[in-house]
Amino acid sequence: MSVRRAYAVPLLAVLVASGCGGGASPVGGPAKATLTPSATASTATSSSTSSSTAPSATTSARPSTTPRTRMTTAPTRHTAATQPPPPAAAALSPVPRAGAEPTVRFPRNEPAVGSGANASVAPVPDALWNRMVGYSWTAGCPVGRSQLRYVRVNFWGFDGVRSRGGVVVNASIAGATAAAFTRLYALQFRIRQMKPMDSGWGRNPKGPGANDYAAMNADNTSAFNCRYVGGQEASKVYSKHAYGTAIDVNDFENPYVADNGTVYPDTYFLRRAPAPGVFTGGGSAVGAFTSQGLRWGGSWSHPDYQHFER
Template identity: 55%
Template sequence: MSTLQVAVSALHSIAVNKVDWQSRETGTSQWRTVETLRLDALGRASVRVSPWKETEYRAVVRKTRTVSTVASGSFSVSTLPAGEPVVHPRGVPEPRFGGLLDPSGRPRAVGSDAGPVVSRIPDAVWDRMVGVSFGEDCPVGRESLRYVQVNYWGFDGYRYRGEIVVHASIAKQVAEIFSDLYRLRYPIRQMRLVDDFGKNPLKGADDYAAMSADNTSGFNCRYVDGKESQGVLSPHAWGKAIDINTWENPFQARTGVFPHTAYLDRGRPHRAVFDGLESPAVHAFESHGLQWGGRWDEKDYHHFEVLPTTRSGGK
């Protein structure tokens, strides 16, 4: 916690009785009010804040006799991440982000641990899904799905709040898996609903865009990547599969490598790479009943799903 203080000049003190403390993450444009305080007799006010990353603060004074406001100059307060940032191999391509694909706007973690919450699909979340990841011809409906929120460690070492939709039958397992990953400090690039990446023209949300943005997601009523023309539904259409850190763990299909060949060499050092069957992160999934696509003939390193029997591939 940090204590910040502002003094309003004598020129304005006769007309000022309140000040809005505002903040914004450095590099963003929108200010938000942290707290509104009344000034003391000397025209001063202070507030205790918890900075997030590199945060800018300013004081905007409220005038009682005019409509206009006066803002103090902004100043920055930086916090070091609680976790260890990921070190990327030199010269290896990284995802290119833009607009909604950019992970910089991820919500801040809630609480001090993983804090998983499983709920029925809220109306606001359902509105995001309908017509994108969900369609009327999907094999499961709203009542069969659950919304899971959980904290995770980002690549930059900061803690974030992620969201994922999965089948109700595995929602508790998924909450436990991501709680295990949190305890392992396994890093996740971003974890947002696949609907944020737009609609696939054939069916469901655009999984190719989500993979290219290194997103972690679950339910998506779509066809198996590379088998769209055959109309084969993916396990994601039932909400019984999860793709995680897709850029570092590509899908090596017969039709190509998705989303990129950057980490097709599994020997590249990276903490997000699933480095074999003995990987603690892989064990976190498989110990809760989700099988790893890295075991298949068509290696799908970012894919985990509920399977009654083994198979050769197809995400």
């Protein structure tokens, strides 16, 4: 038994040493570091202390998981305040009485339609043509209905009210006529009334056509009227009005001087002083027509201040 005990002790020592990891690692494998209990405790304590006093490298590198709030409201732009345009005039002051007045001071005109001059050009409508036949148009006239146009436009009346009227003109000057009266509206140029020559004026007592003398005395603005030259009917020469290529505006304020010296309809405004509804040489109102290729009769040797033609 003593012999067995002697061999058993060394063998037990070898087995204990091998079980504690002191033996060699497998060939080619890494060596394992073994910490003693004291070293392990020291390392754990150091790690715990470091994590409580400073953020770890892993924590500082990780992006924040807190969602960021985005600006959803567009930035406010600061722009200069724009002043609204002044309101369009609804009415002007009535024109005071002059030294001479037409048969009707403030005619009853149609109300204005739409804003501004609102000019329009259209064929002569049936109702108007029916009133013209036998008066401002008769058989044998140099132009027919198909060559004429009806120009409608707003204007400033002598009563200060925005009104609407129309003239019948040759189709060749319809656009120019609309543009000229649009310009007069912008200038706030006064027009007494604007009615086509038709049965409402009666027949001309001195020849064909509607009664232009009644229209002049009423200070009516008109254009087409198949008649002879005013004051010279014996010549039987058709006026430019018979072709629709002439326009008379504010006859009373802009009189016509015939070749024999007779003044129609009144001599008062031969003084040509600036006044509402009066055309003066070089003025903007005359330019409204001459800029459209129409000639002004006010510059003739026997002036016709109311007259524009092409």
